[in-house]
Amino acid sequence: MPRIVVDVMPKPEILDPQGKAILGALNRLGQTGFSEVRQGKRFELVVDGEVTQDILDQARHAATTLLSNPVIEDVTRVEVITEATIGAGE
Template sequence: MPRIIVDVMPKPEILDPQGKAIAGALQRLGQTGFSAVRQGKRFELTVDGEVTEEVLEQARHAAVTLLSNPVIEDVTRVEVVKDATIGVSE
């Protein structure tokens, strides 16, 4: 079944204490190649049937009205993924 991926990130001017804590932890673990971290949210919406433009528009609407707080967050991606597996590539 196809899915729609929605990524939400804090606006650039918003402090991100979780991202800052992760950046510090990476440094302590010897992962020194990263200068900053921003932590966001990812939502996977499974679609029953075909992803039409109407369904995609519903996902966009949900992204800005329910899945994010538009005062402090930006929706950075609303994308259809047809592949059944999503993972980290090596």
């Protein structure tokens, strides 16, 4: 079954305390090659049947009205993925 993936990230100007905590943990574990971490959200919407333009439009609408808070978050991706894509690690 196809899936529509929606990725949501905090806007760049919004502080990300979870990302800062993860960065601190990475540094404590000796993983010092990273200068910043931003933590976001990923949603997978499973579609019964074919992904039509109408279904994709519904997913985009849901992404901006329900799955994200447009005041502090940006929707960074709304994309159809297939089983082949999932198996390949996207």
